[in-house]
Structures are given as C-alpha cells and as structure tokens.
Amino acid sequence: MISHKIVPNISVDCVIFGFDFEKLNVLLVERELKDEKSGEILIKDHTLAGYHIFEDEDLDSAAARILKGLTGLDNIFLEQFGAFGQLDRVSSPKDKMWLDYIKKGFADRIITVGYLALIDNTKVTLTLKDRNVAWFPVATVKDMEMAFDHKYLFYTALEALQRKVKVEPIAFQLLPDYFTISQLQKVYEAVLGTSFDKRNFRKKVAQMHYVIPLRKKQQGVPHKPAQYYLFSREVYEKTRKARISFII
Amino acid sequence: MISHKIVPNISVDCVIFGFDFEKLNVLLVERELKDEKSGEILIKDHTLAGYHIFEDEDLDSAAARILKGLTGLDNIFLEQFGAFGQLDRVSSPKDKMWLDYIKKGFADRIITVGYLALIDNTKVTLTLKDRNVAWFPVATVKDMEMAFDHKYLFYTALEALQRKVKVEPIAFQLLPDYFTISQLQKVYEAVLGTSFDKRNFRKKVAQMHYVIPLRKKQQGVPHKPAQYYLFSREVYEKTRKARISFII
Numbered sequence: 001m002i003s004h005k006i007v008p009n010i011s012v013d014c015v016i017f018g019f020d021f022e023k024l025n026v027l028l029v030e031r032e033l034k035d036e037k038s039g040e041i042l043i044k045d046h047t048l049a050g051y052h053i054f055e056d057e058d059l060d061s062a063a064a065r066i067l068k069g070l071t072g073l074d075n076i077f078l079e080q081f082g083a084f085g086q087l088d089r090v091s092s093p094k095d096k097m098w099l100d101y102i103k104k105g106f107a108d109r110i111i112t113v114g115y116l117a118l119i120d121n122t123k124v125t126l127t128l129k130d131r132n133v134a135w136f137p138v139a140t141v142k143d144m145e146m147a148f149d150h151k152y153l154f155y156t157a158l159e160a161l162q163r164k165v166k167v168e169p170i171a172f173q174l175l176p177d178y179f180t181i182s183q184l185q186k187v188y189e190a191v192l193g194t195s196f197d198k199r200n201f202r203k204k205v206a207q208m209h210y211v212i213p214l215r216k217k218q219q220g221v222p223h224k225p226a227q228y229y230l231f232s233r234e235v236y237e238k239t240r241k242a243r244i245s246f247i248i
Numbered sequence: 249m250i251s252h253k254i255v256p257n258i259s260v261d262c263v264i265f266g267f268d269f270e271k272l273n274v275l276l277v278e279r280e281l282k283d284e285k286s287g288e289i290l291i292k293d294h295t296l297a298g299y300h301i302f303e304d305e306d307l308d309s310a311a312a313r314i315l316k317g318l319t320g321l322d323n324i325f326l327e328q329f330g331a332f333g334q335l336d337r338v339s340s341p342k343d344k345m346w347l348d349y350i351k352k353g354f355a356d357r358i359i360t361v362g363y364l365a366l367i368d369n370t371k372v373t374l375t376l377k378d379r380n381v382a383w384f385p386v387a388t389v390k391d392m393e394m395a396f397d398h399k400y401l402f403y404t405a406l407e408a409l410q411r412k413v414k415v416e417p418i419a420f421q422l423l424p425d426y427f428t429i430s431q432l433q434k435v436y437e438a439v440l441g442t443s444f445d446k447r448n449f450r451k452k453v454a455q456m457h458y459v460i461p462l463r464k465k466q467q468g469v470p471h472k473p474a475q476y477y478l479f480s481r482e483v484y485e486k487t488r489k490a491r492i493s494f495i496i
Contacts, residue, residue, distance in 0.1 A: 056335065057335070058334050083361040087304065087305070163415070167415050
C-alpha cells in the first residue's frame with residue numbers, strides 16, 4: 001500500500017444531500033471521544049464527510065476519495081460551494097481536544113473546500129467503517145451539535161443547493177423517467193423547505209416546455225390516476241440559449 | 249511595519265470585471281522577466297490580481313488586501329467563484345522560472361481561491377505600483393498569454409458572472425438611478441457576450457415588476473427621447489419569495 005502524505009493545512013468537506021421522496025436529508029459522520037480511564041464521553045457530535053487532501057491529488061479527487069472512504073459512496077457528482085478559511089474555524093476547545101487526540105499532524109489553521117451533492121438516498125447503501133455514518137433530516141440539523149464550522153458549512157451548502165435547484169434542472173435527476181407533477185412538486189418543496197400552491201405549481205410546470213406530458217397515467221392507485229410526464233434534456237438544451245432566461 | 253508570514257501553499261486570485269457602458273473588461277497585471285545580462289525578455293504575459301494569504305488573515309480579507317495593494321481598488325464586493333488545486337497549475341517551465349526568480353518561499357503546489365467582482369470601471373482610478381495594471385476587453389483575453397492557470401480561472405469566473413447576472417439583479421448596480429431600457433440591454437449584452445432582439449428584451453423587462461417606468465424622459469438628445477426606468481430593490485425583495493422562480 002502506497003502511503004500518501006497529507007497536506008496539513010488543506011482539507012475538503014462534503015455536504016451530501018439525500019432525497020427520500022418525502023424529505024431532504026444530509027449525510028453526517030459521528031465523532032466521539034471518551035476519557036480513556038473513566039469512560040466519560042468528552043465529545044459526541046457530528047461532522048461532515050471530510051478530511052485532508054493528499055500532496056499528490058487534486059481537490060476533486062480528494063473529495064471523491066474521502067467520501068468513498070467514509071461512506072462507501074462512489075461516482076457521486078460533487079460540486080464546490082465555497083472555500084472556508086476563518087482563523088478560528090478549528091480552534092474551539094472541543095475541536096482542539098479532538099485534534100490533539102487524533103494527532104495526525106494537521107496545522108493549527110486549516111482551509112477547507114466545501115463540496116455538495118444531491119442524490120436519491122433510497123438507492124444507496126452506506127458502508128459503515130470505524131465511525132457511524134447516517135442520514136439526518138435537514139430540518140433537524142439546527143438542533144444538532146456539530147464539529148468545527150461544519151454547521152455553517154452545511155447551511156452555506158443548503159443555500160447553494162436551493163439557488164441551484166431554481167435555475168438548473170437537477171430536480172429531475174431524482175425522479176424516475178416517468179413522474180407525476182406531485183412527485184416533481186415534492187422535490188422542489190423538500191429542497192426549498194417550503195410548500196407551493198398546487199395550482200400555481202402546475203401553471204409553472206406548464207411553462208417548462210421541457211417537461212412533457214405523456215398519454216400514460218398511473219395505474220392501480222386508490223385515487224384518481226395522475227398523468228405522467230417526462231423531462232426532455234434535448235428540449236431543455238435546445239431552448240436554453242434561445243431564452244432570455246432572467247428570473248422574473 | 250508589522251511583517252506578516254505568508255502561507256506558502258494558499259493564494260487568492262481576483263477576477264475584476266469592469267463595465268464601461270460599451271463592453272465588459274477585465275483587470276490584469278503585467279508580468280515581465282528580463283535576462284539580467286542580455287536584457288532579453290524571458291517572460292512577458294499577464295496574471296490576475298493575486299498573491300498568497302497571510303497566516304493571520306482569512307480568505308476574504310486576503311483578497312481585499314491583495315486587490316488594494318496591486319490596483320488601489322478599495323471596498324469592492326468580492327465573491328468566491330471556486331477553489332483551484334490542479335497538481336500542475338504552477339509548474340509550467342515559464343511559471344517555474346518566474347517562481348524561482350521571485351524566490352518568495354512559495355510551495356511547489358499552490359491551491360488558489362478565486363474571487364470575482366463586477367464594477368463600473370469608468371469610476372475607478374488605478375494606482376499603478378511597481379507593475380503595470382490595466383483593463384483589457386474580455387473579448388481579447390483568448391489571444392493573450394497568461395500566467396499559471398489564470399486563463400482557465402478567468403473563463404470560470406466569466407461563466408460564474410454570466411450565471412449570476414441571469415438570476416440576480418446585479419446589472420442594476422452598474423446603471424445610474426434612472427436608466428433607459430437600451431442602457432439595461434447593453435449591460436446584459438456586454439456581460440453575456442451576445443445581442444438581444446430589442447423587442448424581445450423589452451417584453452422581458454416588462455415582466456420584471458421591479459423595473460419601474462417613470463414619467464421622466466431623456467432630454468436634449470438628438471434622437472426620439474427614451475423613457476427612464478428605475479430599479480426598485482423593495483419590489484424585487486418583496487416579490488422574490490412569492491415567485492416560484494425557476495428559470496423557464
């Protein structure tokens with residue numbers, strides 16, 4: 001096994017959002033430190049999936065490697081949402097205690113590059129390694145204890161995702177090939193943390209020429225069967241340049 | 249004077265876009281290296297306004313300090329557009345020669361954080377320091393020689409600015425309080441590097457309820473006087489949340 005040298009003052013942190021067809025979740029890693037003698041719990045909180053980069057890899061590769069190592073997740077499309085370098089971002093007493101304990105040769109000051117992804121979390125299996133990794137509803141994060149500046153990173157990533165879902169067709173990645181308007185509305189509501197009037201939402205979708213109604217309807221459902229739609233990337237791309245697409 | 253220690257492997261680079269009411273420009277710094285004996289020019293190209301961060305400052309402060317030091321520009325709203333860490337980003341023969349020459353104790357591998365800004369460049373006076381700093385039309389950059397990966401950073405910043413102008417009201421920052429639709433169109437065309445059909449553009453603006461027509465018209469112009477408009481941030485903010493503002 002080749003041993004890679006870490007860069008002591010540069011890390012990456014991944015904010016992985018998961019949609020489960022009901023709500024938006026985020027992937028967090030448990031951090032626990034017990035007193036060796038008394039067994040008393042000194043630290044118990046959560047971190048994002050992150051670590052230092054290696055000297056011989058670029059930022060994107062580091063993010064992919066670290067995510068895979070901590071969670072087993074592979075081939076996730078990761079996108080940067082910012083670099084963070086506040087002087088005190090890893091220097092709270094709790095975080096100092098943690099860094100002293102793990103003794104990995106990190107610098108006192110660490111700049112981190114944040115990456116985010118949005119995936120269908122019902123389709124993934126987490127590989128639990130030496131630390132607990134789990135999905136948490138985004139709405140519960142505000143009351144959680146988090147390490148370093150990771151709560152701030154999380155909210156920054158959430159805002160970036162919310163901007164993104166409004167101007168890029170990422171919602172469709174989470175849906176099956178044929179979907180109903182209700183399913184589409186659910187994605188937008190979960191990501192944006194809001195609820196839309198059903199009729200207004202339908203009107204908006206009617207203006208998206210790349211969301212194409214099919215003759216197909218739901219079958220075997222207890223309620224009035226809903227119509228299916230599909231997302232046409234071809235129409236989306238074709239009409240994108242022609243549109244003067246300011247948000248109005 | 250207090251001497252600050254630089255962080256050898258972390259820098260920031262600023263892509264400052266300037267609008268001069270005709271076209272979009274970018275601020276670049278000349279880099280020149282002559283052979284000490286023969287006077288032969290070994291390197292002559294351009295860089296973004298960038299440098300290493302200090303150990304005792306955060307990223308945003310570093311970007312503001314460096315920009316001011318190189319150009320005299322102060323109080324510019326700078327926003328990150330990405331972190332860049334390709335292994336070979338500062339290791340071309342030309343760039344190695346430069347780094348050997350300036351001998352500042354930089355690392356072999358440097359991660360940089362990119363910042364961008366958009367300003368009215370007719371309103372700024374550049375403080376020329378030891379190196380030449382000037383505005384260049386964005387359209388000319390493709391044929392220029394640039395240092396490191398700065399051309400790539402420039403185009404990444406340009407794309408980020410183009411996405412931004414479509415979904416945020418930044419165009420209005422560049423205009424006087426009262427402006428004509430033609431002036432507004434000019435901003436969008438300059439930033440997006442395209443031209444819009446006049447009638448379609450007017451239709452689009454008519455849908456922006458925060459662009460408010462005034463009774464006031466141009467005076468003393470040789471052509472038919474155009475109507476003035478104003479941008480209402482209040483209306484913009486008020487209607488923003490109510491809109492389901494996907495790009496359609």
